[in-house]
Amino acid sequence: MKERLMDIVDAISVSGREKELLSLIEKKVTPSAKISYDVMGNLYIKKDGDGCKSILLAVSIDSEGFFVNYSFPEEKIRIAPTFSVTDYSTIVGSKLKGCGITGTVCSEKEKDITLSDIYFEPDEDQAAPNIGDHLSFVSSVNEEEGYLLGRRVGIACIISALIDCINNYDVHNTVTVVFAVCGIPGGRGLKTVWNTASPDKAIVLRTLESTKELPILLAKDGITLSDTEMFRKAADMLSSERIDHTLGAVTDTKRDAMSVNLSDIGIPTLSLALPTQNIGKDSEKVYSPAAEAISDTIKALIKINY
Amino acid sequence: MKNLYGTELLRELCDIIAPSSAEAPVADAICDILKGTSVEITRDKVGNVVALKKGNGKSDLKIMVSAHMDEVGFIITGIDDDGRLSFATAGGIDGSVLGARAVKLISSNGIINGVISVKPIHLLSPDEKKTVSSANDLRIDIGAKSKEDAENFVSVGTVGTFASDFVRFGDGKMLRGKAIDDRFGCAVMCDIIRENDNTTFDCDVYFAFTTREEISFSGILTTTEQISPDIALVLESTAVADLADIPHHSRVAYTGEGPAISFMDRGTIYQSAVYDFVLKTAKSNGIKAQPKRFVSGGNDAASVHSALGGIATAAISIPTRYLHSASCVIAEEDYYSTKDLILAIIKSDVIQLSEVAKGGNR
Numbered sequence: 001m002k003e004r005l006m007d008i009v010d011a012i013s014v015s016g017r018e019k020e021l022l023s024l025i026e027k028k029v030t031p032s033a034k035i036s037y038d039v040m041g042n043l044y045i046k047k048d049g050d051g052c053k054s055i056l057l058a059v060s061i062d063s064e065g066f067f068v069n070y071s072f073p074e075e076k077i078r079i080a081p082t083f084s085v086t087d088y089s090t091i092v093g094s095k096l097k098g099c100g101i102t103g104t105v106c107s108e109k110e111k112d113i114t115l116s117d118i119y120f121e122p123d124e125d126q127a128a129p130n131i132g133d134h135l136s137f138v139s140s141v142n143e144e145e146g147y148l149l150g151r152r153v154g155i156a157c158i159i160s161a162l163i164d165c166i167n168n169y170d171v172h173n174t175v176t177v178v179f180a181v182c183g184i185p186g187g188r189g190l191k192t193v194w195n196t197a198s199p200d201k202a203i204v205l206r207t208l209e210s211t212k213e214l215p216i217l218l219a220k221d222g223i224t225l226s227d228t229e230m231f232r233k234a235a236d237m238l239s240s241e242r243i244d245h246t247l248g249a250v251t252d253t254k255r256d257a258m259s260v261n262l263s264d265i266g267i268p269t270l271s272l273a274l275p276t277q278n279i280g281k282d283s284e285k286v287y288s289p290a291a292e293a294i295s296d297t298i299k300a301l302i303k304i305n306y
Numbered sequence: 307m308k309n310l311y312g313t314e315l316l317r318e319l320c321d322i323i324a325p326s327s328a329e330a331p332v333a334d335a336i337c338d339i340l341k342g343t344s345v346e347i348t349r350d351k352v353g354n355v356v357a358l359k360k361g362n363g364k365s366d367l368k369i370m371v372s373a374h375m376d377e378v379g380f381i382i383t384g385i386d387d388d389g390r391l392s393f394a395t396a397g398g399i400d401g402s403v404l405g406a407r408a409v410k411l412i413s414s415n416g417i418i419n420g421v422i423s424v425k426p427i428h429l430l431s432p433d434e435k436k437t438v439s440s441a442n443d444l445r446i447d448i449g450a451k452s453k454e455d456a457e458n459f460v461s462v463g464t465v466g467t468f469a470s471d472f473v474r475f476g477d478g479k480m481l482r483g484k485a486i487d488d489r490f491g492c493a494v495m496c497d498i499i500r501e502n503d504n505t506t507f508d509c510d511v512y513f514a515f516t517t518r519e520e521i522s523f524s525g526i527l528t529t530t531e532q533i534s535p536d537i538a539l540v541l542e543s544t545a546v547a548d549l550a551d552i553p554h555h556s557r558v559a560y561t562g563e564g565p566a567i568s569f570m571d572r573g574t575i576y577q578s579a580v581y582d583f584v585l586k587t588a589k590s591n592g593i594k595a596q597p598k599r600f601v602s603g604g605n606d607a608a609s610v611h612s613a614l615g616g617i618a619t620a621a622i623s624i625p626t627r628y629l630h631s632a633s634c635v636i637a638e639e640d641y642y643s644t645k646d647l648i649l650a651i652i653k654s655d656v657i658q659l660s661e662v663a664k665g666g667n668r
Contacts, residue, residue: 015575016570016575016576016577016578016667017575017578017667017668018667019666019667019668037664037666038615038616038665039577039615039616039617039618039663039664039665039666040577040611040612040615040616040665041577041665041666041667042616067569067570067601069555069597069598069599069600069601070554070555070599070600072554075554075555076555078555078599080570080600080601082570082575116553116555116556131569131597131599132569132578132581132597134668181667182574182575185574185575188574188575188611188612189612191612192612192613192614192615192616195614195615195616196615264614
């Protein structure tokens with residue numbers, strides 16, 4: 001499992017600048033898959049089936065990062081996070097990479113750190129970045145006591161499972177997998193997928209801060225409800241196939257499901273979450289059996305005649 | 307107004323009182339200014355004005371250039387027994403720029419003058435001197451003697467704006483006025499349409515004068531869905547702080563250095579394909595432009611960017627000091643740099659524009 005995730009976790013995918021990871025995903029899928037991009041930069045991989053329905057599997061693949069917003073000779077390089085930071089001390093010392101350079105987040109102060117205090121220090125002999133360049137946290141994957149550890153390991157598990165689905169599963173209905181951009185800034189990338197994919201139903205995958213050790217079918221996801229019929233059929237299918245799972249409901253700020261569900265054409269959605277701890281931190285971790293189970297869960301869910 | 311161009315046209319447009327939802331006087335003025343040109347003008351039910359300049363058919367691409375007609379202002383929420391008016395702001399206005407400001411309200415009898423009442427310094431307690439009043443604590447004084455007297459002029463729901471003159475100052479090339487955000491964009495578009503009336507572009511270009519940006523970024527959505535553009539250039543004003551006591555990295559942009567191009571703001575993260583193209587176009591045409599150097603603000607571009615199936619979008623903003631106040635300040639040369647840049651983009655090679663329209667990111 002660790003080996004399958006390493007290059008996914010390593011690839012840069014700062015919100016709005018996800019091309020490196022999307023290109024990697026492209027390389028990993030079978031050459032027969034139908035690949036396209038939309039104007040937002042979302043990647044679509046379509047697998048035709050004989051059924052009359054069109055199912056969308058959607059996941060936002062972007063990660064937390066920074067844009068360089070001030071870079072002049074002899075002055076400190078200033079960076080702006082693409083995500084909400086409540087305590088800047090937690091990012092000081094983080095290693096960053098992007099646009100061909102590496103370096104460290106530093107602070108002018110030790111206490112009461114604000115955005116104005118932080119800056120980026122390139123590693124020795126590295127050129128300064130340009131304004132508008134993006135920088136990603138450096139991350140790697142480890143395994144320890146049944147858990148996969150490392151920043152972005154949760155979303156990497158979902159990406160890996162979807163690649164597995166594209167490459168190895170037979171589909172009855174036509175299935176389009178969208179690897180979407182700009183999820184962290186309010187699920188923006190997924191707002192537009194209806195226009196390209198026009199699916200009948202959608203399954204939205206996400207990580208969820210939880211200590212549970214099984215994939216979770218979400219009846220409520222943020223401010224959106226899963227479609228009742230899809231939810232019931234999914235729960236029945238997973239039970240009959242003896243795939244370990246649990247049911248849940250969550251009220252958080254994640255907007256991905258809402259972006260798909262309440263799009264211009266209105267798409268019935270079902271949310272599936274991979275329980276993950278410490279999301280967005282170096283200490284992020286996923287229970288390995290849950291990571292394995294998410295693949296089987298997807299396989300079962302796309303078999304359902306919604 | 308019809309014979310005015312450039313910043314003299316801007317002066318006249320800025321003087322119009324037109325907060326969000328009351329943009330009709332600006333729309334009327336724009337329609338009058340463009341009368342007699344070759345553009346096809348339409349007005350929709352939410353007040354947007356669209357001027358279509360048909361292309362020569364060389365390309366099917368549709369370019370939308372937009373600016374909003376509304377300005378920040380006030381809406382009356384109640385009338386006190388003494389005739390003073392409670393109000394809410396329509397758009398983001400900080401309490402520190404409100405006290406003792408002259409305002410104008412739009413009544414059925416015409417424009418009513420008023421002033422935002424505030425205690426004079428002589429009567430403030432030491433604690434009061436340290437605090438900034440919000441709109442909730444302030445009242446508008448229209449000189450009425452009583453509630454009944456005030457009701458002869460205004461009612462709950464009456465709207466208004468700051469009242470301030472448009473002036474040149476400094477070397478005569480710094481401009482100060484209310485409503486520069488975003489009458490600047492409206493004036494630039496009027497200039498481009500009229501100055502190029504005998505020129506045909508390769509693409510259809512839609513010049514959209516939109517409503518309600520200051521309260522909801524909503525007018526532009528209607529227009530975007532009607533036009534379904536391939537490329538959107540959103541003309542805006544961005545708050546800058548190029549002042550002595552502000553660290554350089556927090557100044558956002560500099561007045562006089564050309565329009566600020568956003569790679570990210572509080573509303574969205576722009577496609578790198580579009581951001582790069584706009585800056586390169588400026589450079590290759592010798593037009594001043596600068597990256598926006600601080601992540602702040604948000605505007606119509608966020609609505610456009612993720613509309614329909616996603617639209618290749620750029621936010622091109624004139625650096626503006628004291629934004630959302632009675633005294634917005636811009637450099638005159640930035641007006642003309644912005645106009646030159648928009649024209650250069652529209653006139654770009656269609657193959658290049660087709661690539662930009664695909665959007666996408668690094």
